[in-house]
Amino acid sequence: MSDRGELGEVRAALVSLPGVRDAVVHAARHAAGGLRIVAHVVTRTPPAELRAALRSRLPSHLVPARLHRVPHIPLLPDGSTDRRALAALAAREPDVAPALPPQEDARRPAPCGADGDPVEGPSASVPVTPQQRALLPDALAHRGTGRYVEQLHWRWRGPLDTGRFTAAWQSVFDRETVLRAAFGGDAEPRLVLHEHVRAEVVRHPAGSVGFEELRERDRLRGFDLRCPGLLRLNLVDEPEPADGGPPCVRVLLTFHAVALDGWSVSVLLEEFYRAYVSGGRLPGGERRPDFRDYVRWLAGRDTAPARDFWSSAAPGATALVLPAVAGPATGLTGSGRAEVRLGAGPAGRLRAWAASCASTEAGALQAVWALLLYRAGAAPGPALVGFGVSVSGRGVTLDFVERLPGLLTNSLPVTVRVDPAAPMAGLLAELRDQALELAAYEWVSLGQVHEWSGRRAEDELVESLVVFEHRRRGPGALRSALAAQGVSVEPPRPAGTHTVFPVTLSAHRDADDGLVLAAVHDRARLADDDAARLVGQCARLLRELPGLAGGSATVSDALAAIADEPPVAMAPAPAATAAGAPT
Numbered sequence: 001m002s003d004r005g006e007l008g009e010v011r012a013a014l015v016s017l018p019g020v021r022d023a024v025v026h027a028a029r030h031a032a033g034g035l036r037i038v039a040h041v042v043t044r045t046p047p048a049e050l051r052a053a054l055r056s057r058l059p060s061h062l063v064p065a066r067l068h069r070v071p072h073i074p075l076l077p078d079g080s081t082d083r084r085a086l087a088a089l090a091a092r093e094p095d096v097a098p099a100l101p102p103q104e105d106a107r108r109p110a111p112c113g114a115d116g117d118p119v120e121g122p123s124a125s126v127p128v129t130p131q132q133r134a135l136l137p138d139a140l141a142h143r144g145t146g147r148y149v150e151q152l153h154w155r156w157r158g159p160l161d162t163g164r165f166t167a168a169w170q171s172v173f174d175r176e177t178v179l180r181a182a183f184g185g186d187a188e189p190r191l192v193l194h195e196h197v198r199a200e201v202v203r204h205p206a207g208s209v210g211f212e213e214l215r216e217r218d219r220l221r222g223f224d225l226r227c228p229g230l231l232r233l234n235l236v237d238e239p240e241p242a243d244g245g246p247p248c249v250r251v252l253l254t255f256h257a258v259a260l261d262g263w264s265v266s267v268l269l270e271e272f273y274r275a276y277v278s279g280g281r282l283p284g285g286e287r288r289p290d291f292r293d294y295v296r297w298l299a300g301r302d303t304a305p306a307r308d309f310w311s312s313a314a315p316g317a318t319a320l321v322l323p324a325v326a327g328p329a330t331g332l333t334g335s336g337r338a339e340v341r342l343g344a345g346p347a348g349r350l351r352a353w354a355a356s357c358a359s360t361e362a363g364a365l366q367a368v369w370a371l372l373l374y375r376a377g378a379a380p381g382p383a384l385v386g387f388g389v390s391v392s393g394r395g396v397t398l399d400f401v402e403r404l405p406g407l408l409t410n411s412l413p414v415t416v417r418v419d420p421a422a423p424m425a426g427l428l429a430e431l432r433d434q435a436l437e438l439a440a441y442e443w444v445s446l447g448q449v450h451e452w453s454g455r456r457a458e459d460e461l462v463e464s465l466v467v468f469e470h471r472r473r474g475p476g477a478l479r480s481a482l483a484a485q486g487v488s489v490e491p492p493r494p495a496g497t498h499t500v501f502p503v504t505l506s507a508h509r510d511a512d513d514g515l516v517l518a519a520v521h522d523r524a525r526l527a528d529d530d531a532a533r534l535v536g537q538c539a540r541l542l543r544e545l546p547g548l549a550g551g552s553a554t555v556s557d558a559l560a561a562i563a564d565e566p567p568v569a570m571a572p573a574p575a576a577t578a579a580g581a582p583t
Contacts, residue, residue, distance in 0.1 A: 012202045036065035125190040126295045134447035146219040148257040151495040156249045158487035167280030169199040177290040182228040200232035231255040261409035277481040291406040314453035319386035320377030321463040327569025332523035335498040338532040339518040340539045347515040353546035359428040362468035368541040374418040382419040388462040391442045420556040469508035530568040
């Protein structure tokens with residue numbers, strides 16, 4: 001039991017078994033002083049059957065010495081395992097199987113326990129970033145819900161050597177400090193950097209588990225933020241093609257968004273493919289600069305200019321922040337996704353129209369969202385509207401920051417005045433100018449902005465987020481190198497994306513040069529039908545804008561395009577979570 005990765009491997013094997021709904025695995029000392037693996041499993045399957053199944057999936061030293069069936073995994077208010085309550089549940093049905101011999105347990109080095117108690121000391125630590133500090137309490141409070149857990153999936157066609165695949169990821173873990181990081185500290189949270197973390201890769205035979213079932217289970221499994229290894233992979237073999245084509249494996253990559261962003265994962269994937277085509281290992285050792293250098297760069301920033309900027313850019317006056325009118329409770333839970341696509345023709349016309357206004361399609365998307373906020377607020381005249389925008393965070397003056405893995409992508413507030421009599425070109429120009437000003441302060445957290453704006457804690461600065469994704473494309477040389485080995489891989493796609501905002505509007509160009517719009521929404525706030533209508537209205541406005549009368553078209557002219565559609569309804573925040581949104 002050398003590290004948390006091995007305990008994670010045991011848990012992954014357990015939860016992959018039919019009939020197992022949840023499990024927690026940790027290392028415990030027995031009377032002789034050695035360590036043994038103990039598992040608590042939510043299942044009806046007898047322990048003897050579980051052990052038999054595990055022996056075919058795990059090395060013998062990783063098969064739990066003690067295995068207890070429990071009705072559920074009890075949690076403390078901070079989201080960690082309630083070990084006292086877990087022991088009480090286990091006592092109702094003790095595991096009567098003999099424990100491993102003490103001498104065998106004693107040979108196992110101590111891991112970072114699955115319950116968050118590090119047994120093996122870390123090597124160093126650095127302060128967390130302001131953005132991580134703001135997100136951590138919310139992430140810990142929602143452990144086990146899938147909040148902040150992001151997933152990508154794609155198909156791998158051709159031969160896949162599991163050992164080489166795992167070794168390649170291990171090489172990436174050894175190189176990238178952030179993949180060996182965890183969060184520690186009490187009053188003052190820190191990023192704890194471990195010397196070694198085992199990459200968790202689990203392969204599932206064809207027919208052993210449904211992909212969607214696995215995806216949801218792995219999302220809800222989440223991560224213990226106090227232990228390293230905040231990225232893992234599952235491989236699911238698909239049945240052999242009937243036409244005799246190459247074998248196909250579905251790859252599921254799961255990561256925690258308080259440690260990594262999507263841009264980082266694309267960088268890590270490039271490194272993985274480089275390692276795989278090279279036999280499973282990247283040349284060289286640990287890479288610098290790394291996330292430690294970014295933290296030090298942040299520590300050297302003078303926040304006074306940023307404070308001055310945000311004090312005026314995020315005015316104290318209340319802005320319209322809801323993209324929908326007030327409505328009744330939806331009675332729904334979880335996150336939903338509504339999607340619509342603009343074909344290459346409409347998307348091309350939108351880009352040309354935005355360029356004629358000295359803007360971009362991303363600016364047009366923000367302008368349309370501002371119109372919907374204004375419309376939902378039913379203001380009698382000009383009004384301020386506010387929403388969040390996603391920024392890469394990689395416009396800072398740090399060498400090689402564009403290839404630096406970590407949480408750098410950020411959400412920042414935009415407040416813009418919408419005047420129904422003003423030209424649309426003016427609204428686009430104001431949003432463009434704000435984007436240029438924001439670029440100097442991409443490193444500031446939303447929590448800092450909220451504080452500097454002078455708002456009360458309960459006053460929401462934004463209730464929605466607009467994301468225009470500029471997806472990185474892997475080097476063609478890597479695709480050619482994979483093809484030379486008989487392998488082709490799809491571009492990764494998000495799976496089950498969730499949002500901490502009531503609604504996140506995202507857009508990206510697809511392979512056919514169309515524009516894909518998606519509304520990821522909190523179903524407790526926005527029902528599925530309303531989310532579909534909202535993203536549909538957004539798409540309709542984007543299609544209509546290029547047909548307006550050039551620079552003379554007003555905001556009212558644009559809104560007239562959807563005058564025949566009523567605004568959608570949004571429920572108020574549930575009382576239990578009204579104060580739980582991240583800042």
